[in-house]
Amino acid sequence: MIPRPSLPPWRPLLIPLIVLALWELASRAGWSDARFLPPPEAVLRRVWFETTQGGLATDLAASLRRGSSGLLIGASAGVALGLLLGLSRVAERLLGPLFLAYRQVALFAWVPLLSMWFGGAEAGKIAFISLAAMAPAVVNTWRGARDIPRAHVELAAVLTFGRLDFIRFVALPGALPFILVGLRSALIYAWLATIGAELFLNIAPGLGGRLNEGRETFQMDLVLACIVVLGALGIAFSRCAAIGEARLLRRRG
């Protein structure tokens, strides 16, 4: 790896702080209309209010439950399909082009179809999130499974491994670095899709629902508060994913 000069810890925060300062300045100087862009403190106050007295906890829990159900379904289906594509030449030839074609379709184009099949309530939302989470899990697992070294395949043959032992002890752990990259993207996609599903499908408790509410009742402080919460969650998710990844791959040299 190329050694990078170490930056002081506050450096990544520099640009956000400048933006925040400009925002504050714009509000105070009256350059912006507070109805469209409430000042930062109003947004933070709203975050605080929603956390302590409002229903933020309920909405957050609903979104997280929905997102994690979709992630679980989509990512497990994705890893399974990726393994199939990566390990079986027949499956790769039959299903590979189909999957690549599916990837060319913009994710939100599936919304009308899924809402017809599964309805706009919980099932439809989870189906959409699963579909979103599946794609990156498939792509990366596929690649990882296809790149299992020949030496390991040969070793498994010499040890007379059956297919299940091969998958369990050679293919899955061998593809793990790729699978983890896939799961990390799946996490991001699932979270995006969760908010998307909450915005575009039936109204239900959830952060997307609150965003909608803020827009429709013209409470920009609520809209911005939801965005702040989403941003914070995004950072927390990627931190957790990075830590989990490092832990799982720690033993390897």
Next chain:
Amino acid sequence: MHIAHDTKPVLEIDRVDKTFHVAGRAVPALRDVSLDLRPGEFVAIVGASGCGKSTLLRLILGLDTDYQGEVRVDGRRVERPGLDRAIVFQEPRLLPWLSAEGNVAMALRRSGLPKAERRQLVAEHLELVGLTAFADAWPAQLSGGMAQRVALARALVNRPRFLLMDEPLGALDALTRLRLQGELSRIVRHGGITALLVTHDVDEAVFLADRIVVMQPHPGRVAEVLPIALGPQRNRSAPAFLRIRDEVLAMLGVTPSDDQPEEPARTAIRLVN
């Protein structure tokens, strides 16, 4: 160990021809290779690169069944890999996500033995290669020599009848190699295993083998078979040892004087002996 020559061969390589097809062209890898191994025998194959030594091992393992002629174990054609034939590759080929112990235990997945017995066998074989203290170490933490010992333990843990080795010590430093040759000799002879070693190192072949098969490349074929009438305790600087080594080197087209600029020193050893 001296082998009674009337015992029946357990491993027969019978007029084997193998051709690879590279970019539409037929490249012969082995031509008319025949070799019999008797129970408990240690045979070494030496030869230049490209003489098909590794290909031959793949055929014996049953990893490749697309060839002419026949490889037989106990008179039956080899169709697929089996736990009766174990291999140590040139590189350890340990699974990096398993500990040393875990890697050895992998070989017992298909043994059908109960768990407790497996654990016992793994422990015994780690002890055999002197790595009891490193049972929990990850492959990345092991030196090349230690990793290759784990690979040896993995090959032996099923108590195979045949131990195949594909330049197993080739990637190690000279001192580690000498030490492991001694261990290999002890372990294989003590276990009564029939061993087939592929090596570049003529000294190693003379030190370990009952017979040396000299192969020639393009296409790979057997040039000579040389019985080594040295006892089980071999002295690398004994005149008889050096004479056989020079003989094998000559068969490989290396004249000893090219190879040994320090000829006077060796004469001195001979005088002492």
